[in-house]
Amino acid sequence: xxxxxxxxxxxxxxxxxxxxxxxxxxxxxxxxxxxxxxxxxxxxxxxxxxxxxxxxxxxxxxxxxxxxxxxxxxxxxxxxxxxxxxxxxxxxxxxxxxxxxxxxxxxxxxxxxxxxxxxxxxxxxxxxxxxxxxxxxxxxxxxxxxxxxxxxxxxxxxxxxxxxxxxxxxxxxxxxxxxxxxxxxxxxxxxxxxxxxxxxxxxxxxxxxxxxxxxxxxxxxxxxxxxxxxxxxx
Ligand SMILES: C[S@@+](CC[C@H](N)C(=O)[O-])C[C@H]1O[C@@H](n2cnc3c(N)ncnc32)[C@H](O)[C@@H]1O
Numbered sequence: 001x002x003x004x005x006x007x008x009x010x011x012x013x014x015x016x017x018x019x020x021x022x023x024x025x026x027x028x029x030x031x032x033x034x035x036x037x038x039x040x041x042x043x044x045x046x047x048x049x050x051x052x053x054x055x056x057x058x059x060x061x062x063x064x065x066x067x068x069x070x071x072x073x074x075x076x077x078x079x080x081x082x083x084x085x086x087x088x089x090x091x092x093x094x095x096x097x098x099x100x101x102x103x104x105x106x107x108x109x110x111x112x113x114x115x116x117x118x119x120x121x122x123x124x125x126x127x128x129x130x131x132x133x134x135x136x137x138x139x140x141x142x143x144x145x146x147x148x149x150x151x152x153x154x155x156x157x158x159x160x161x162x163x164x165x166x167x168x169x170x171x172x173x174x175x176x177x178x179x180x181x182x183x184x185x186x187x188x189x190x191x192x193x194x195x196x197x198x199x200x201x202x203x204x205x206x207x208x209x210x211x212x213x214x215x216x217x218x219x220x221x222x223x224x225x226x227x228x229x230x231x232x233x234x
Pocket of ligand 1: 028082084085086103107128129146147148152
């Protein structure tokens, strides 16, 4: 998700054949070296954070409110939360409590100060890879997964989404917001991630037993970066 990942890739290759353990440990090493700042979270594109958050807020507000089928403003889970950029500006303003999960301990430590006074409403900081994370069943109204799915193998992503499904409260929602490749799977050797095209992502979501209830492309991002899509799943 560094500068290079945000840039358009010229090649389309299959998922890396290297050992799964290496895929994950390379990513962990990569993120340990990244400064715990908004710019660090966005690979040098910190300036797009406000556009991103406004787009997410508009997207999420379609589902929130009172009445049948509406998602309640109870408990949110921020997956691959980093320093809590999304928790601070999107989730804490809209939900009573938030949990964060990220593999990088230093980012979660930074989140404790970065989130300020409102951070008191964070109930849990889980330091864990999403491939191993077991969310508590029926705990969350929203599970927000942004700019991190490329760090999971296909099978781990499907299994993680299945666990997320079990972790939703009634009328709860899973949201994936991420880069999409033009075609196929584009590996990034620098941060040890992949970028999948939309068709592949749709297939993985279906394998997890989830249905796409709404999908949008984020507008007004710089031309040179990947397209970013937001998917609401149940
Ligand atoms: C591009 S940053 C995005 C951070 C945040 N979602 C945001 O949009 O501001 C990717 C984050 O994913 C985390 N990460 C990488 N691999 C992970 C994994 N396997 N499980 C959980 N978090 C992971 C990194 O530590 C980093 O905080």
